[in-house]
Amino acid sequence: MLRRFALLGVAASAIAACNPQSGPRKTGPAVAKGNGITITADEFKARLDEQSPFIRARYSSLDRKKEFLDSLIRFEVLAREAEKQGLQNDPDVQLTMKKIMVQKLVQKSFQDPAGAQLPDSELQAYYDQHKADYFRPKKVRVAAVIFNAPEGTPERAKKKELAKKALAKLKVEEKKNTLAFTQIVNEFSEDAASKATAGDLNFKSQDELEKAYGKELADAVFAAKPGDTTPVVETKAGLYIAKVTGQQEEMNRTFEQVKAQIANKLTREKKTKEFDEYLKKLRDQANVQVDEKVLEGVEVAAAPAGMPGMPGMMGGGMPAGHGMGGPMVAPSQPPPAPAAK
Structure with a gap:
């Protein structure tokens, strides 16, 4: 019995909400025919x-095809009886x-026709305007112990000796202490801003590092590998x-590498805009007026404790505004555009 209901469920899910006998004209030879029923x-x-x-693979033999056909026949028989009882006029059925x-309306109006493509000129223009999204130079994250000793000043030589002393101490300490560099920064660094962040200068490209701290430091850092410490750099x-x-x-x-990605993005944006404009036109034509007093008086029952579901979801687990899950209430969400070819 459970197997029969499962098969019936497969067929029902495939053709539910359709009137099979009064729908589109049937084509092909009949595999089953009866009183008011043709499949x-x-x-x-x-x-x-x-x-x-996975399910289709089960129905390769004649016997299994008969099982599937039997489920379709049961559905047709039940649908015909439901019509006889006037259930097509039931409010739930109508909803x-x-x-x-x-x-179907949204799919028909806002899915791209087969072969529709955006012109290359439009895709190229987007690419040119957003090159920063597709080009990024190599960057390294750097921490530094900084000694303020401008070239030519009397204290330069003294600071150089201090820097060598700090480096020697670091090499000894880091063998037994993973926080050795941070401690050296706290003890020796003379730059208050970076000292407050354990010497961190954040991620920088070679050009950014050169402009901020000099070519010598940029070259030394980009010649090193992650985890390496430079010698004293002047x-x-x-x-x-x-x-x-x-x-x-x-x-x-x-451009060729990201062309399909850009086409997909721009197509989605165009369809979203078209859908919003289309829905606004329909709303304007309908001239809908909201009675806020009546609306405010509607009591909303609290969900039972432990009831599954999430905000913005309708029955069946579908997002509100999409397909069978709920009424169309999300005007900025047309069906996803087909992937770019």
């Missing part, structure tokens, strides 16, 4: 094709039909001991 080979195949590949009509502004603490690889994506 054609084309219809049988269409219903079977709607199932997942379900309305949801499906809205879904620049015009001062002396540095730097440690590479992280790295971001270069990103260089050509």
Whole structure:
């Protein structure tokens, strides 16, 4: 019995909310025919094709095809009886039909026709205007012990000896203490801003590091590997001991590499805009007036404790405004645009 209901459920899920006998004209030879009921080979195949590949694989033999056909026949028999009892006029049935009509309307109006493509000139223009999204130089994260000793000043030599002393101490301490660099920064660094963050200078490209601290430091840092510590580096502004603490690889994506991604993004944006404009036009034509006093008086029952579901979700676990899950209430969310070819 449970197996029979499961098969019936498969068929019902495939053709629910449709009136199979009064819908589109059937084509192909009949595989089953009776009093007011006809199931054609084309219809049988269409219903079977709607199932997942895993389920379809079960119905390769004649006996298993008969099982699936039997489930379709049961559905047709029940649907015919439901019509006889006038259930097509039931409010729940009418609401379900309305949801499906809205879904079909949106699909018909806002899914791209086959082969529709945005012109390359439009995609290229977007790429040129957003090159920073597709080009990124290599960056390293640096921490530094900084000694303020401009070139040519009397204290330069003294600070250089102090920097060498700090580096020697660091090499000894870091063998037994993972926080040795931080401690050296706290003890020796003369730059208050970076000292407050354990010497961290954040991620910088070679060009950014050169502009901020000098070519000598930038060259030394970019010659090192993550985890390495530089020797004492002399620049015009001062002396540095730097440690590479992280790295971001270069990103260089050509137009051809991101063309499909850009087309997909722009298509979604266009469809969203078209849908919003279309819905606004329909709302304006409908001239809907809201009675806030009546609306405020509507009592909303609290959800029972432990009831599954999330805010913004309708029955069946579908987001409100999409398909069978609920009425269309999310005007900025048309169906997803097909992936760019």
